[in-house]
Amino acid sequence: MTPDYALLARQLEALLDTRDWLTNSAQTCAFLMQEVPGLNWVGFYLQRQPELLSLGPFQGKPACHPIPFDKGVCGAAARTRQTQRIDDVHAVADHIACDAASNAELVVPIVIEDRLWGVLDLDSPAKHRFSEEDQAGIERLAAVFAERSDLA
Ligand code: SME
Numbered sequence: 001m002t003p004d005y006a007l008l009a010r011q012l013e014a015l016l017d018t019r020d021w022l023t024n025s026a027q028t029c030a031f032l033m034q035e036v037p038g039l040n041w042v043g044f045y046l047q048r049q050p051e052l053l054s055l056g057p058f059q060g061k062p063a064c065h066p067i068p069f070d071k072g073v074c075g076a077a078a079r080t081r082q083t084q085r086i087d088d089v090h091a092v093a094d095h096i097a098c099d100a101a102s103n104a105e106l107v108v109p110i111v112i113e114d115r116l117w118g119v120l121d122l123d124s125p126a127k128h129r130f131s132e133e134d135q136a137g138i139e140r141l142a143a144v145f146a147e148r149s150d151l152a
Helices: 005-015 021-035 072-080 130-146
Strands: 041-049 051-058 084-086 105-110 115-124
Touching: 005 021, 005 130, 021 041, 021 051, 021 084, 021 130, 041 072, 051 072, 051 115, 072 084, 072 115, 084 130, 105 130, 115 130
Parallel strands: none
Antiparallel strands: 041 051, 041 115, 084 105, 105 115
16 A cells, blocks of 8 residues: 655656646646545645635645635644644544545645745545555655745
């Protein structure tokens, strides 16, 4: 179930051959959806206004927008700037259910020069889908995206 994240990091570096964050974020979503097993949604939420996340490029069903910093798993990632790895989203009181099929969630904050640019959000129908190894791997892929993109 756990993909070879070192290989995925090299492949993503090769795929992101522009500095354009919009192109790169769309490519990153498609790449993750294709290469990481067991996902039903992958996408970026961007901080474009204070304390508010706006839906960015994603793969999956239409999703919730906007998300305030004080709500949900994405809000917690934005607020604390810590990755949120949730085994069962239904155990999280203020989880925002965009799709009833989602059961586990991993949200990685993307911080550039001490400013929160946005978050990368992965959802899975399988409870306990994301291990510590997945967390480290996805954090590495989020870092590849951030390093290879001009994040305005
Ligand atoms: N479940 C998230 C909302 C975003 S969707 O999963 C696409 C949350 O609680 O923040």
